Amino acid sequence: MEADWDELAIAQLPPPQGPHHPVIPVSTFAFDTTQELLWAGNNHGRITSFYGPHLERYTSYRGHAVADGPVKQFLFTEKGVLSISKQSVHYALRRGITQWHLTSTEFNDLKCMNFTSKGTREILVAGCQDQMFKVDVEKGTILEALPADAQYTIMKRAGQYLCAATKTGGIHILDSASLSVIKVFEGHTGSISDMDAKGDFLATCGWSPRQQYAYMLDPFTNVFSLKTLKQLPPIPFHTGAAFVRMHPRMSTTAIIASQNGHMQVIDLMNPDSANLRQINLYDSYLAGFEMAPSSEAFALADSNSHIHLWGSPSKVHFPEYSNPTEFADPHPIPPPAMDWSMDTPLNTVGMPYYKEQLLSGWPSHMMFEVGAPPTKIDSSILNSMTRTDIGFFAKNPKTKRRNQVESTRQGDKSDSLTPPKFLSEKARTSQSVNDVDAKVTETMETLTDLHLDDVTRKDVPAMYGNVEIKYSKFGVDDFDFAYYNQTPYSGLETHISNSYANPLLQLLRFTPLIRNLALQHTASPCLYESCLLCELGFLIDMLEKAAGLNCQATNFLKTFSGLSNAVSLNLLEELAPNVALTSMIQNLNRFLLDKISDEFRQMLSGQPGPSAMDKVLETQARASMRCAQCTNETIRGGKHFVNELVYPTKHVMKNTRIPRLTFSQILKSSVERQDQTRGWCTKCSRYQQMIQRKTIQSVPSVLMLNAAIQSHEAKLLWSIPNWLPQEIGIIIDQGQFFCFEGQDLKLHLQRGVHNIKVYELVGVVADINSGEHQKPHLVATINTAPSSREPDAEDKWHLFNDFLVRPIPKEEALRFEPSWKLPSVLTYQLKSARNEIDDSWKDSLDTSILYRWWSSNPTPPESKFKLLEPATETPRPGYPVAIDAEFIRLQAEEIEMKADGTRQTIRPDRKGLARVSVCRGEGEHAGLPFIDDYIAVTEKVVDYLTEWSGISPGDLNPETSSHAPVSLKHAYKKLWLLLNLGCVFVGHSLANDFRTINIHVPKAQVVDTSNLFFKSDFRRKLNLKFLAWCVLKEKIQEDTHDSIEDALTALKLWRKYEEFMDAGVLEQMLNDIYATGSQMRFKAPGSGGVAAGSSGKPVSAVGVTGRDTPDPLTTPKKGNPFGSVGFRSPMRRT
Incomplete structure (x- = not known):
């Protein structure tokens, strides 16, 4: 009850025999549960309803004979109103039309009724007699007569229980299905005056005998727990509790009232927090109290046969959500006169309002393209036509292929998302720098237009439709992901198996408490190969660093797909094609949370208590x-x-x-x-x-x-x-x-x-x-x-x-x-x-994996690499490391051949990391590798790509390899640690390597030599082998590829680039490099059909130092083996 509540209306039941006869007291009243109606019954069996906050008379009809006595109780269904008197049960529509009237010789003294476990289809009728009756609401017939354990006066329904008050003050708790008594409480020594039940609580008011007086109301209200079936401490009410109602919305709140108008709103769980009210009844006393189901109003009945409605004048509704009330049809209004003629527009005749789908609203699969308009005739044909007896003929200009026709259906398809152009196409068509701004604006306008305009539209809005990656001859890198995302939050790609998990992974990434614990665990020394919590931490870190650039959950989904439990629980798409995605994602949610909890607990070393x-x-x-x-x-x-x-x-x-x-x-x-x-x-x-x-x-x-x-x-x-x-x-x-x-x-x-x-x-x-x-x-x-x-x-x-x-x-x-x-x-x-983002994990990274040999092989293989020294070689922000990786093909690409002979890539090939090498970028051991990991592969390899990767069959098999291969997570975590320690990665064409490794490195931590030696005027990037020959005068990759060799070459090229920058001749050198490349077809001698004796010569650095650029094999000064150690962007030091 709010502060602005006031008395809104007063109603009185009509006298039974005319306005000059005395009124009859209100025997019972109740708020309708589905419409804005208040129902009341009197002692002569008449039922009256009132509509709305002003209590306007709606219907009035005789439900029971005068001999049957007063109306005792109302119940409401979707269809009508049930009422009960001493010897009959009546069911009528809200308009007053009788549906059935049930009487029986076994009905002696009925008092109460309520719905059973079958809902509104069946009621249980009882009273001060030895039998109860099941009544079919639809048919109005007695289904079964049952023995009653006591004489019942009031019956309330709460959950699975029927709570029945006995004539002697007891309370029986009945099971609504079996109708058997499962618990008996002693409530009051006299009878029970009122009772209500809701949720888990039952409250009663009653009478007790006194020595000097007859029966008096008890100064308390009994409270019982229906959950534990135990009695709770009573609530004191010193003026005598006569009526009690549970609050419809607040499950622990009750309203108690006395006959003199004293009212108390109290929390059953905290009786000390009572809210007291007093209702002025003047020369009468309170005879009844009811609360509206919406809790926005209550009604009082006094001893003068008046019903008082209280509520807030600004908002009063009886049910929480009401159905419209049917009123008598108004007098029909004649249609307006119209001057109908051939010139009258048809839209002057309005259409009626409709709620159901029109016949013209056909579903999409029932719509077919027929009667396409003819194509426009080419102007060259029109200009060369020659008349004949049967029409015109002209020479075929051959502007189209054989059997090729033009589609004339280019209707507006604004409700679908048109795929963008490939990046290579945009690069060819762009004319100026201003085109970029125009394209961004165009994309944003497209995205803005494609929103959900109307909840009633049948088709799915474009933004919610399936999105697919299109592939050109340049692969997935040519797809314009920025067209679909202009926000600082990264999305996840779809061309990976079991990518249905993407939305759930995004949800976990944006839940701060889960995000914090996942990253803390990932920074721990956990090296379990199948740890999904580590993979989740890797993924969350990648999404945050990408800041709007597209990412993929390749490593997470690969680890997830390899779990035996995921297979047995039908969580893999390829093994459960008929399982609904909504069921799969909910099962995945349950499985994933249980697994990450176990994995987090594994690193606690047996600590007691919950993690x-x-x-x-x-x-x-x-x-x-x-x-x-x-x-x-x-x-x-x-x-x-x-x-x-x-x-x-x-x-x-x-x-x-x-x-x-x-x-x-x-x-x-x-x-x-x-x-x-x-x-x-x-x-x-x-x-x-x-x-x-x-x-x-x-x-x-x-x-x-x-x-x-x-x-x-x-x-x-x-x-x-x-x-x-x-x-x-x-x-x-x-x-x-x-x-x-x-x-x-x-x-x-x-x-x-x-x-x-x-x-x-x-x-x-x-x-x-x-x-x-x-x-x-x-x-x-x-x-x-x-x-x-x-x-x-x-x-x-x-x-x-x-x-x-x-x-x-x-x-x-x-x-x-x-x-x-x-x-x-x-x-x-x-x-x-909210906003509890914890980045303390960055200060507690466990870097022991960088300084120890972790392979199952007890001794490192004979290799060129040397582990870092913890005392002298600690990676730090800005520390350069040269990196190169080799890959194998795990799955071939899927290609679709179209009818016109063109090929379309449905799914690109899937590569896997086979070897990764990382070299020191500075210091005494600059150029010496400290990581050279071969990755153990357990799945089928389609192609080892030996010519390009240097990987041979058997190199990645832990049982046969001489390279002591490690797990993918082991190698990945080393790179992830270097990334978060702030190291700068130097390499050639690193974007492809990072994508396949499934890691995102910010631009500030990348030095890519393919970008350093690139001129946008030529629109061509140079390969590493050509740059090594042209700039360094070295020949690499002669027999096969070696990741250590490629990483060292990239490191040398970067140093050479720094020399060019310091001398101020970078632009001249780039022009010379591209000029030499044009002569050599951008290939080093001896590769790709270029003769070793070709006239092309490596580029000299004349003008830089007055002589040719020194041969890198010349021994430089100690501690500076690759020339200048000064840094250019992104970490130039002065």
């Missing part, structure tokens, strides 16, 4: 199993990392109406999930019906939820606008789980009574189903603000559709459509952890 990862992800619970017959209960502890949402059954949802169910209610029932199953009872020594219930002990910092949407009713829930809250509050009190959202959450935060944990929504993985003839896929909508390093960052929602990333409004991100967009995985994180 930091467990505290972030683990929900602690106690599971109890109670026998329905003997009530024997078994309790055991448990934990889980993912909570799966559970929705009510179909008939229950139909009964309670879908809009009334909030997300917090669904989450509470899912976390405290209660099931019935058959199991072995040790006390009964037989199989019995067992009731399972969970008691929550603690909740994690990150709440991972699986939506688990299967039924049509659950889909309709998610289609309700703003049904998914961005914030929720959770209270754990004495094993009970309470969840709040919206206004309820604000009220609890204002009170500050309970220790409430507030969670904010980080993101959602959504299942996009484009239709029967299109491939479904997954996307993620993520709020990037919680993971921002700026504390005051505003909420910014982004769509992550693989490598397509774009900002979207919050309303669009949290809006779902049953026809094509439904959530699969949701992530909530404590709001207090």
